[in-house]
Amino acid sequence: MNSPLEDRLREALTEAGATVDASTLRPLQASGRRRSRVDLRMVAVAGVVLAGVAAAVLVAPGDQQRVTTANPPAKQEGPIDVTLFMCERSSMQSPDCEGHAATPTQMMTMHKTLKAMPDVERVAFEDQAAAYERFRREVAGNEALLDMVKITDMLASFQLVLKPGADVDAVLRKAKSVTRVAFARYPKLRDELLPDGDGAKADVTALLCGDNSVETACGAVVSSSPTKKVPKILKTEGKGITPAQQKAVAAAIDTMPGVQSAHFEDQQEAYENFKRAYASSKNILRVVKVSDMPTSFRLLMSPGADWSAVIDQLRRLPGVARVINNRCKEQQAKILWGYGISVPEKKLCGAITP
Amino acid sequence: MEVEQLSHGEVLIRERVDVASIFAEHHVGLVRLALVMVGDQATAEDVVQEAFARTHAGRGRLRDPDRALAYVRSAVFNGCRSVMRRRALAFRRVVPYEPPVWSAESAVLMSEERRQVLLALRELPRRQREALTLRYYLDLSDQEIAETMGIGASTARSTIARGLAALGRVLGEGS
Numbered sequence: 001m002n003s004p005l006e007d008r009l010r011e012a013l014t015e016a017g018a019t020v021d022a023s024t025l026r027p028l029q030a031s032g033r034r035r036s037r038v039d040l041r042m043v044a045v046a047g048v049v050l051a052g053v054a055a056a057v058l059v060a061p062g063d064q065q066r067v068t069t070a071n072p073p074a075k076q077e078g079p080i081d082v083t084l085f086m087c088e089r090s091s092m093q094s095p096d097c098e099g100h101a102a103t104p105t106q107m108m109t110m111h112k113t114l115k116a117m118p119d120v121e122r123v124a125f126e127d128q129a130a131a132y133e134r135f136r137r138e139v140a141g142n143e144a145l146l147d148m149v150k151i152t153d154m155l156a157s158f159q160l161v162l163k164p165g166a167d168v169d170a171v172l173r174k175a176k177s178v179t180r181v182a183f184a185r186y187p188k189l190r191d192e193l194l195p196d197g198d199g200a201k202a203d204v205t206a207l208l209c210g211d212n213s214v215e216t217a218c219g220a221v222v223s224s225s226p227t228k229k230v231p232k233i234l235k236t237e238g239k240g241i242t243p244a245q246q247k248a249v250a251a252a253i254d255t256m257p258g259v260q261s262a263h264f265e266d267q268q269e270a271y272e273n274f275k276r277a278y279a280s281s282k283n284i285l286r287v288v289k290v291s292d293m294p295t296s297f298r299l300l301m302s303p304g305a306d307w308s309a310v311i312d313q314l315r316r317l318p319g320v321a322r323v324i325n326n327r328c329k330e331q332q333a334k335i336l337w338g339y340g341i342s343v344p345e346k347k348l349c350g351a352i353t354p
Numbered sequence: 355m356e357v358e359q360l361s362h363g364e365v366l367i368r369e370r371v372d373v374a375s376i377f378a379e380h381h382v383g384l385v386r387l388a389l390v391m392v393g394d395q396a397t398a399e400d401v402v403q404e405a406f407a408r409t410h411a412g413r414g415r416l417r418d419p420d421r422a423l424a425y426v427r428s429a430v431f432n433g434c435r436s437v438m439r440r441r442a443l444a445f446r447r448v449v450p451y452e453p454p455v456w457s458a459e460s461a462v463l464m465s466e467e468r469r470q471v472l473l474a475l476r477e478l479p480r481r482q483r484e485a486l487t488l489r490y491y492l493d494l495s496d497q498e499i500a501e502t503m504g505i506g507a508s509t510a511r512s513t514i515a516r517g518l519a520a521l522g523r524v525l526g527e528g529s
């Protein structure tokens with residue numbers, strides 16, 4: 001379908017782009033005039049489960065080195081498993097693919113490149129059909145999920161075994177210079193994506209409105225843009241929850257069936273959690289202050305409780321900015337880890353999320 | 355069934371997208387895009403940095419994740435355009451000189467054949483150059499190209515067609 005000219009152009013641009021060495025990029029800085037307002041506040045408090053991954057994603061590339069040093073991967077004993085999920089025109093595609101699917105040529109180039117790397121001991125390839133078969137086997141019994149994910153949603157992947165002590169970052173960088181990778185799975189990410197232990201984690205988190213909230217639920221007004229080109233911009237900030245509203249929320253939670261226990265987390269406590277989750281990203285920590293953190297109620301649910309009713313009710317209470325179903329997030333993370341795809345929460349937890 | 359695009363980042367963050375995270379997530383890609391437009395990494399980084407500072411200072415908060423990237427790319431594009439304008443006006447460069455990727459000095463970085471293509475691309479009018487870059491570097495659809503460049507989809511399509519034809523002519527003459 002492509003003319004030779006188009007191929008030449010594509011290759012020239014790709015090669016030019018590839019001369020950018022991601023590891024040497026200067027980190028982005030917001031202008032000094034205004035304090036950077038990276039809106040990670042909401043992200044962080046969503047739960048420690050996911051905060052780590054968000055950090056991994058949001059860290060400016062210049063920070064990567066620091067992340068690595070903070071968490072030295074090199075000393076890992078034994079071979080290292082890394083999986084590269086390739087871009088596919090899946091309805092659950094990662095935006096890293098930017099709507100793009102890996103072509104057979106790119107797949108072959110990737111295979112060759114990976115095999116040629118000295119750090120790579122073994123390369124196995126799993127195609128879409130095999131991935132789907134594995135998916136059916138592994139989630140057997142979860143009919144809803146099986147219905148949701150089709151074979152065309154699955155991603156082919158290269159499954160690598162790296163030599164002990166291999167430089168995982170370097171391998172990933174090199175692979176990503178060949179073509180876009182939908183999701184790269186490596187041991188260090190597992191701890192961030194799916195931390196275990198920590199039984200005190202909340203099932204449901206209700207984030208409360210803070211001052212300067214950007215949530216429409218808190219009264220923030222977002223401009224409706226006159227043209228489609230211009231994105232909508234925040235016009236008026238929302239209002240923080242009032243003490244009376246907070247009391248009302250606490251009282252409502254007390255009467256909710258299915259809630260086993262509730263804990264109020266103040267800004268200081270939220271900040272401590274945030275600091276722990278983002279310990280490796282100094283840039284982010286520099287711009288976020290205690291006063292940026294939202295307060296929240298963290299609920300533990302009883303087994304068999306009607307989560308959707310509780311979440312629905314919480315969402316409607318004045319002063320509640322957002323309600324997060326942490327278990328659903330966790331399931332999303334598991335699917336992402338296993339198959340490299342992001343099932344939208346609306347689909348995955350449709351019954352729970354209106 | 356509803357189709358929604360979520361990255362591993364957004365799985366966590368949900369629909370709300372803010373400019374800062376778009377920039378952070380796509381930093382390398384944006385620098386690459388700027389590089390193929392302006393020619394050298396130092397300037398490309400400056401352009402992306404400036405676009406970031408500007409949109410971020412305006413505290414741009416995007417409600418529409420689908421359009422967020424197009425918006426950010428537009429900002430980078432505008433930055434590239436003003437760099438090209440400034441250069442045309444022979445303003446002094448703030449950054450130390452770095453030879454453009456398509457220059458002979460950069461021949462070590464790229465093969466001669468690729469360099470010729472990039473040089474030919476430079477010859478085209480700005481719009482054609484931009485449209486071709488978006489199509490053949492980022493593989494964007496007509497609609498996405500239109501949104502990034504602020505033109506209509508059909509204009510994007512015809513600009514690409516004309517650009518390709520022109521590129522063929524330049525290369526035909528050049529080689």
